[in-house]
Amino acid sequence: MFNPELKYLKSFCLSAFILAGSPGALAQSDAPVPSLFDRLGGLAPISVVVNDFIDVVVADSVLNANEAVEASRKVVPAPYLKYQVTAMVCEVTGGPCSYQGRDMKTAHAHLNITAAEWDQMVMLFKDVLAKHQVPETETGELLDIVGSTQADIVAVSMSGP
Numbered sequence: 001m002f003n004p005e006l007k008y009l010k011s012f013c014l015s016a017f018i019l020a021g022s023p024g025a026l027a028q029s030d031a032p033v034p035s036l037f038d039r040l041g042g043l044a045p046i047s048v049v050v051n052d053f054i055d056v057v058v059a060d061s062v063l064n065a066n067e068a069v070e071a072s073r074k075v076v077p078a079p080y081l082k083y084q085v086t087a088m089v090c091e092v093t094g095g096p097c098s099y100q101g102r103d104m105k106t107a108h109a110h111l112n113i114t115a116a117e118w119d120q121m122v123m124l125f126k127d128v129l130a131k132h133q134v135p136e137t138e139t140g141e142l143l144d145i146v147g148s149t150q151a152d153i154v155a156v157s158m159s160g161p
């Protein structure tokens, strides 16, 4: 059975050995970490994950119990959301895209999104990432990116007035 910890341990020992013996090997350890965009596999896999995520989100009964969200679903086409969210994820992960949509505060202000609805969306997002076997590190980075928009998107706190 493949043991990832063992693999890292082995490669760490190997690197330490090479570094000690050969100054030229230093350049190897300085190799830049590929962008999140590249580690996710680029635009094609990102578009597939976003496609599945939006499909799940627009059909979700917890989110659609919010009347403003439900009303928006009837006028804003899902393919448009898929396009905009794909462009955004592509750009913020370091890919060659330029998001041209509205900022998150403007796009969601009229929706009165609650903290509970936010949590529901995060749960759906995690499920989709798990279904596509996105590795733990990349999942964490994507959740951080999504999390960074929470203050602009959630309009109604859980505790109420």
Ligand code: HEM
Pocket: 063, 069, 072, 073, 076, 081, 084, 085, 088, 100, 101, 102, 103, 107, 108, 111, 113, 117, 118, 121, 145, 146, 149, 153
């Ligand atoms: C509970 C969470 C969320 C809900 C219920 C939600 C719902 C919606 C709805 C209904 C729209 C269409 C608004 C309209 O034009 O009337 C929209 C637009 C959009 N959402 Fe969200 N959203 C959520 C979170 C997020 C997150 C976390 C992101 C990305 C980080 C995101 C990215 C976008 C983008 C890019 C648009 C299009 C903006 C534009 O039209 O210019 N949303 N969202």
